[in-house]
Amino acid sequence: MRILFIEVDTAREWACASIGPAFIAAFLRERGHEVSLYRAGVDATPEEVAASVRAAAPDLIGISLTTRQWLRARELVSAVRADTDVPVVAGGLHPTFSPTQVLESPGFDYVCLGEGEEPMLDLVTALESGEPTTGIDNIWTAGGTRPALRAPFQPLDDMPFMARDMLDEYEGCVHMTTQRGCPFPCTYCAARMYNELYEETANYGRRRSHTSVLDELLEIQRNGTLAYVIFLDDTFTIYRRWVREFCRVYGERLAIPFSLHARVETVNESLIGELASAGCKHITYGVESGSLRVRRDIMQRAATNERIKEVFRWTQEAGIMVTANYMLGIPGETRADLQQTFDLASELQEYALDFGYFVFYPYPGTTLFRHCLEKGYLPGDYLEREANHRESILALPDLQADDIAEYYDRFTALRERQSLERAGASLSDAAQATIRESVQHIATTG
Ligand code: B12
Ligand code: SF4
Numbered sequence: 282m283r284i285l286f287i288e289v290d291t292a293r294e295w296a297c298a299s300i301g302p303a304f305i306a307a308f309l310r311e312r313g314h315e316v317s318l319y320r321a322g323v324d325a326t327p328e329e330v331a332a333s334v335r336a337a338a339p340d341l342i343g344i345s346l347t348t349r350q351w352l353r354a355r356e357l358v359s360a361v362r363a364d365t366d367v368p369v370v371a372g373g374l375h376p377t378f379s380p381t382q383v384l385e386s387p388g389f390d391y392v393c394l395g396e397g398e399e400p401m402l403d404l405v406t407a408l409e410s411g412e413p414t415t416g417i418d419n420i421w422t423a424g425g426t427r428p429a430l431r432a433p434f435q436p437l438d439d440m441p442f443m444a445r446d447m448l449d450e451y452e453g454c455v456h457m458t459t460q461r462g463c464p465f466p467c468t469y470c471a472a473r474m475y476n477e478l479y480e481e482t483a484n485y486g487r488r489r490s491h492t493s494v495l496d497e498l499l500e501i502q503r504n505g506t507l508a509y510v511i512f513l514d515d516t517f518t519i520y521r522r523w524v525r526e527f528c529r530v531y532g533e534r535l536a537i538p539f540s541l542h543a544r545v546e547t548v549n550e551s552l553i554g555e556l557a558s559a560g561c562k563h564i565t566y567g568v569e570s571g572s573l574r575v576r577r578d579i580m581q582r583a584a585t586n587e588r589i590k591e592v593f594r595w596t597q598e599a600g601i602m603v604t605a606n607y608m609l610g611i612p613g614e615t616r617a618d619l620q621q622t623f624d625l626a627s628e629l630q631e632y633a634l635d636f637g638y639f640v641f642y643p644y645p646g647t648t649l650f651r652h653c654l655e656k657g658y659l660p661g662d663y664l665e666r667e668a669n670h671r672e673s674i675l676a677l678p679d680l681q682a683d684d685i686a687e688y689y690d691r692f693t694a695l696r697e698r699q700s701l702e703r704a705g706a707s708l709s710d711a712a713q714a715t716i717r718e719s720v721q722h723i724a725t726t727g
Contacts, residue, residue: 282409284309285339286447287330288320289350289357297448297456299345300513301373301397306444308398314405318447321353327360334361341408343401345373346383348471348644348668355386362388370404370420372397374471377478378646382664384423392421395478396433396461398440432483437461438493442500453506456513459494459527462486463515465544466581467567468648469611469641472515477646488523491530498535510539517541518548525555532559540564545584545592553592557599563634564596565604570611571625572618579613579649586625593632602634607692610641610673610685612653619680619688626692630699638692639670640685 286302298320306316319337321330334342342361346354358369372393376383380392391414393400400419407414415422418431434440437460448456462485463473479485501507518524518541531539540563541556548556556564568589569580576582596603607622626636643650643659653659658675660666666674673685 282340282405283315283338284317284341284343284405285334285337286316286318286343286345287334287354287357287361288318289344289346289354290321290323291349291353293323297450299347299373300443300448300456300458301345302343303443303445303447304440305343305372305397305401306447307441309402309405310444311441312402316444316447318449320449321357327357330357331360331364334367335364339367341405342367342369344369344371346371346375347373348375348379348642351375351379351383352665352667358386358388368408370401372401374474375645378471378474378644380421380427384421390423394419394421394428395430395475398434399431430479430482433461433479433485433487435483435487437487437489442497445501453501453508454511455498455501455507455509456511457494457497458513459517460486460488460514460519464519465516468579468581468652469608469644471644471647474646488520491523491527494527495530495534498537502535502537507535507537510537512539512541515542516544516547518543518552521547521552524552528555528559536560538562542567544582545589548592548595550595553595553599553601557601561601563602563604565606566592566596568605568625568629569608570614570618571607571621571623572614575611575614575618579611589625590629590632593629597632603632605629605633605636607636607638608641609638609688609692610675610677610680612641612649612656612658612675612677613679614677615679616684619684623688623691623695627695630695635699636692636696638689638696640673640689642668642670642674644668 286306288298298318302318309316317337319333344354344358354371362369368390369388370391370393371383371389376392377394380394383389383392391404396419400417403417404414404420407417414420415425418429421428445455450456462475464486465473467473475485498507498510536559538560541561542565545566569582570576571586573585576584593603605626607626609619609622643653653675658677660674660676663674671689673682
């Protein structure tokens with residue numbers, strides 16, 4: 282069967298396409314199906330997308346969605362289905378946690394809840410053989426009832442390597458996942474909601490063996506260029522024993538520069554040293570708030586500011602670049618908390634190469650989404666509003682939208698100052714203006 286995945290771009294600067302379809306494509310191709318990707322760039326009109334899909338002549342259309350992609354996807358699918366009868370199946374975080382919203386929209390025939398490889402194979406097999414598509418675990422048919430869930434795929438080593446042509450990678454800069462799931466309880470996080478989804482079946486958290494990870498990377502190296510590895514795992518540094526052994530084998534056999542995401546609680550000075558020796562060049566840490574109260578009591582992240590500073594210092598001393606991420610406008614936060622976040626960010630500038638700052642958006646399924654719904658913080662038309670990290674959609678009792686906007690601007694100015702300082706005062710006024718403009722661009726697209 283011929284399956285076409287549509288990637289719904291919502292910004293120009295995201296280099297890679299969604300990861301889920303690359304796994305599903307590999308899984309389906311192993312079983313003889315044809316899978317391709319059509320990337321709906323930000324400038325493509327619904328009519329152009331519909332025409333491209335028609336030209337590809339698929340038997341089934343797949344679409345992977347985060348909440349950010351939802352509104353544009355809804356428009357595109359509606360246009361595509363006005364033009365063709367080919368069924369559409371949506372999967373990913375947004376359809377998993379807002380399935381009825383997706384299934385009630387014109388053109389969506391199926392939603393896949395949770396992991397998609399095996400359900401998608403069953404759906405494709407049923408469609409191909411003309412069998413009914415009802416009763417497939419994880420696949421919710423429009424007009425039908427919520428399906429049962431099958432247990433997550435085990436062991437991950439048996440999963441084929443991602444189909445890299447589906448990712449739009451270039452120049453040997455590759456994306457890798459070594460695990461699925463994150464054991465931490467952050468209340469704003471959509472990724473961890475898979476743990477709850479799968480609570481009744483089996484543990485969602487699984488990790489590949491070192492051999493499997495190395496084999497994939499060595500295969501990429503044999504077939505082309507391997508210049509840089511981006512580990513996408515939510516928290517690469519969980520299970521220190523796994524990480525230590527990884528550093529040993531990766532350092533010996535590859536030592537290609539790589540980056541990863543970590544939490545300050547999961548690392549210590551010696552582990553950071555081992556990561557540096559293996560080739561780690563960049564770590565992104567979530568700081569999120571400068572207020573311990575907000576982090577501990579609202580976000581369920583208990584690390585102290587002292588711990589954060591210590592880990593940033595160790596990382597910098599090991600020669601690894603650090604990026605810090607912050608959040609503004611969390612329910613329960615006050616202006617004084619925002620000031621503490623800004624103060625901590627200013628202090629951490631000494632160690633952090635760069636930072637990201639995001640206005641809180643309540644993702645469906647998360648603890649904080651449910652809290653916002655119960656407390657009436659969400660506007661009545663929230664389903665029709667774009668999910669962005671620039672301005673708050675919430676009506677919060679302790680914080681005005683203006684406060685959040687003011688601090689957002691202060692973060693933008695801090696980042697601009699930092700870029701200018703790093704670029705050096707020796708640059709011309711015109712060059713400095715260009716840097717200011719690009720920083721502004723990043724700040725207004727996040
Ligand atoms: C890599 C990544 C990216 C990449 C690629 C995006 C992607 N969706 O893969 C890039 C850099 C583009 C990106 C960007 C953003 N991201 Co991001 N990203 C991730 C990250 C860290 C890992 C994704 C991953 O590796 N998944 C591994 C695969 C195996 O899992 P999966 O994606 O869930 O796919 C499986 C199933 O969902 C299902 N499935 C998925 N698609 C489909 C489609 C079909 C047809 C079927 C049947 C099944 C199916 O099958 C897959 C295989 O089992 C996740 C965190 C996470 N763990 O999910 C955040 C995450 C997806 N990102 C998030 C966010 C918020 C963003 C941004 C808005 C960031 C920003 N501040 O601007 C943008 C928006 C994305 C966009 N395109 O518009 C949120 C999404 C929350 C939500 N409910 O929407 C997440 C969950 C982070 C979080 N902690 O909350 N991101
Ligand atoms: S550590 Fe990251 S991925 Fe894990 S629950 Fe917290 S925010 Fe989500």
